Amino acid sequence: MNLEALASCLSTSACAVTQVSTALIIGMLLFMVASGLSLIFGVLGVINFAHGAFYMVGAYFAYAAYQATESFAVAFLAGALGVGLIGILFERFIMSRVYGKDVLMQLLVCYAAILIFDDLVKIIAGPEYKMMGMPEAFALPPLEFGGGFVPAYYVFMILASLAIGIGLWLAIEKTRLGKIVRALAINPPMVSALGINTTMLYAGVFGVGSLLAGIAGALAAPTRTLTPGMGLSILIESFIVTVIGGMGSIVGALIAALLIGFTRAFGAIGFPLFVDGLMFAMMALVLILKPSGLLGREPAR
């Protein structure tokens, strides 16, 4: 453990800025994935273990669209909307059939989806590594903030994720539809009694959750390698985030994602070998002390 290095980093603005931006880069992308996972759990009460696969599909959609059009905007939309659509179909035809069944059924269905998506990607796109490449618009030298450097693309990524996160929060907390969705999470029969089509609503929420995974995939595509199976590691990390933040809480997901981001960014300086252990310890500690997570509500039953 090298706390001296950590202290000296925090005292120079260059290092502090760079590492804080690192934390945000890691954290915000994680937040995009985890918020979808959390939203789906919060409203539908199922854990979408296939969420990592959706992230992967989002990245591949963006890659394919970018290859065809050379436009990052198109790539972004293709990743987001394509996966949103897949999410709706997945919910309608598969996931909805195991609501209320034990969690093992849901786990298995998702496991099947992971296997199928991984294999389809391998068959269609091939097993070799793919890299989308940096869009022209972002091919700039890194921006300087107080002596620290942040690549232009990452600035965009952080701001975009933040904007989407805020938008999501506003939509849930401040709109009529958001109120209905929150009511749906607590008391579905009541919402149904109000004459609202809950089936559509469930599909919609699942679609939005998946859309977030697709967005994360599209945002990651320019800087991360695309391979079949790339969804696995992000699934585990976003799962940790969701558990720490509280299943169902968007703000909790943000806090936990940033917590993980900061742990990794500053852990790399101060205690590089202990980062994984710390992430695990945080998750275990939260589960022991407050099983529903930092901001999760106790399960209603």
Next chain:
Amino acid sequence: MSEIKSGIGRRTFIGGAVAGAAVTGFPHIAGAQAKVIKVGMPTILSGRVAILGTSSIPGVQVAFNAINAAGGIDGRKLELVTRDSKGRPDEAAKVTRDLINNDGCEIILDGEASSGSFAVHEVIRDLGVLCLHTNSESSTLTADPKQKVKTAFRCARQGIHDAVAGGSYAAKIAKEKGLKKWMTISPDYAYGRDNTAEFIQYAKVFEPSIEVVDQLWPKLFAPDYTESITKTMQVKPQAVYSALWGGDLVAFIEQSNLYRVFQNTAFFSGGLGDPPILTAIKNLPQGLNTAYRYNKKFPDNPGNEQFNDEYVKLVKHEPTNWGWQNFVAANFVIEALKRTAGKTDGAALASEVSGMQLKTPLGVGGTITMRDTDHTIINYPVAWGKTVSKAPWVVDYVDTEWSKILEIEQQWKKEKGWA
């Protein structure tokens, strides 16, 4: 009971009890009367490293197609049977057993990565067929006498050879350019740690002024290296060595590009030289130093280019390091079979392979030798070169003399108590 045993002993059968029939119900004709010689390959064909298997297979196929077109071994064709181990060592052990016991494979080309190769190694110890490990670079597999299996060989580059070659190349550049402050960024698993430690050890042997100021160990298959990259920017080393490979390396380089890391830091990579990696990187910086993995212009001879072309016909990309290693391994098998006149007995084939000097366009000076003492190949290309932004991607290969490598390897073995 003994009666029943001897009665059924060698016959093949059809049907029977459900489980029995289900598992063993694929009749095959074992032994010398078979028309084809089946060669089994356990390898990874799914998940993140599927390319390990998918780029190994065509290497073998190029060699087998050639011999089959020429009439086979005494009229018997060679057939490759592959199985996906999904990257699980116990699964690798299982499919290897199945390939031998069930599918009638008489020779194994083990296309597993290092942990799987140890599992296959134990199966071979049990079953005694000829096996060539084609993808495992872990030195221990053959260098440690405790591991030795009579019929198992390695036809792949070996960590210690690479380390010596890489160390001497790095030392030379360090001396020229005054690179003293070094840093390493390698994946946190056995191969990454061993490879890095050995590289640094020999770089220091050849150039004692080299000082390692920090070492980072990102997780294997980590999708994001930003924290390692920004840490590097804080440490400001003059040179970085990395044992990252495959998709991880592609991501690392692209992400480093965003920070313009390579503008004032020299980069030495053990894994960048594979054509599929070089082409996957959209913005390949010039002047990165990389170990040779494969290049159709090195060794520069028509045989190599022919291999490259045949390979590209089978899959859509140029060969990987695994591609040529499997090509050479398949040729070892073919040559051994020729010498035994098609006899596939493990011990007989092993005695042919042991010490064999194989003529191949991939060898330095046209041959690669399977050393009889420790069952591993020498005289394969262990060069280092520099990247350029267009094909052939890596140029200016600098070879390291094998005599020098072998001398230092011998010392290393003594230190380890293996020689």
Next chain:
Amino acid sequence: MKSGVLRDLAVGAVLVALLLVLPILFPKPALRDFLIYVMAYGLLAMSLNLLVGLTGLVSFGHAAFFASGAYMFGLLMQSGTVGIPVAMLATVGGTAVLALVIGAICVRLKEIYFSFITLAFQMFIHSIILTWVSLTGGDQGLRGGIPRPPFLGIDLNDAMTLYVFCVVVFILCIAIMRQVWRSPFGFTLRMIRDNPTRANFLGADVVRVKLGIFVLAGSMASVGGVLLALFVSGAYPEFGFWTTSGEAIFMIMLGGSQLFIGPVIGAVLLRLLDHFVTIYTDHHGLVLGAVILVIVLGLRQGVADYIVDWLERRRETRAAAASVASEKGAA
């Protein structure tokens, strides 16, 4: 009551006979290999079902104990200080202690949170295996083979002897689990599965009982790990990865959780499926995924559970039909 024991003994004897006769009838090593795999993974799935099917504790981290069995046994044997029987007993004991420590924390959590924390502990153990390279060999696993020194005149280096040994150990463990399944303790577990609050108000110490079965199930899983380590002559971190737990869960779901022997049936089915799919196609995930979907969405329960239910329904309809017929006859 006594007849239940006798019936179990009879079934057990038939099973032993079948397992011993099969490889004699079909003397192919591949069949023996297949059956050893089924037995090792079968023990993992069966022991997990003591938690899932019998107690209602959905553990996502059971493979941790499978791995602990393989590693403890492998390390003990490689140390060369003990024989196979002692090493096996020490492994089971050691895993029981490990399960006690982990379980003491986990069983206090309810429902999905229990699943999460077991998963977390499994990740932890997996990362210990990966990082403690000097002991475990890290990602490369325990290398150099696991010696099988003869004991009591039994030499496990002989393939058939090893197979018979595995059968004996397997049946022994199955017998133990069957006893748990049919014992008063087993019914305490059923009470907890169905309604833990009520069980508590009926004098069952829910937390301690859960801990008890957690330890027992962990120990049984470790025996599965020992068998696999003996057979593949090594131990690998993948034994303790979450995918192995997932596979065990799949075996339970495939076979059925309410029939005692269901998970073993699941293990056979999954292994057969795996075996044939990998032979015929490289698109193993696609096929396996499709099969899972068909079973989960089509049957909505394990194959064995489905068949048992189907037989019961058929018996009922027949009985109903018969009674209708007899009424008609009377009229």
Next chain:
Amino acid sequence: MLSVQNLSKSFGGVQATRDVSIDFPDGSLTAIIGPNGAGKTTFFNLISGAIRPDAGKVVFAGQDIVGRSSLEVVRLGMARAFQVAALFPSLTVKDAVTAAVTSHQRKSWTLLQRFPLEGTQHRTDEILELLGLSSKANTLSRNLSHGDQKLLDIGLALAMDPKVLLLDEPTAGMGPDERWRMIGKVQHLWEVKKMTVLFIEHDMDIVFKIAQAIHVLKYGAVLAQGTADEIRRNQDVIDAYLGTDHHLAHAAGQE
């Protein structure tokens, strides 16, 4: 004897139980009544150890049992049945009662013998006989009729051989005829087993007919206590309770 002294409990801002003090003599049959939300079930939860009171004492078998877990309280001899029958859906009636009996005999950890243990048979049969469930011994609990489920719930409690039995609305959700049959069984049980029985009940006719003593709770506090006649004449009760909820309860009962 069971007695509670100055028992209080709040949830957040709501006082669910306020300074309740009641003595339950040995062998008594006592009804706890009160309008919805009066804190009756909370009162049961407090004495049975499911919830810890903020203040006050619960004296049972000569000791203060506040702070004891519900498990310890059960073992001291206090058992309960629930408003919504708390059963083991996948067990047969017989297995469920046998398992409860086994648990009461402190043999729930027995591993080396088979279920059912020989010593449990007699007791199980006795309980099933007492409640008239013998003919349904092999029915799965989840397939029982509503009334039988309530009976089985009581049967499970009886397996604890309780000195004190708490029954939370034994007649909940039943039609009028079924109610009387049910309460008849409860009364029979009380007479045969000579236990102290506390029950929560909405149906005033039932309460007045069988209870020796009646305690009326309102907003968590004791509004009145006494015999059926005393309660019937109590003006507070008439004002606050009988005037409104009695008719409602009646109406609900008639449905």
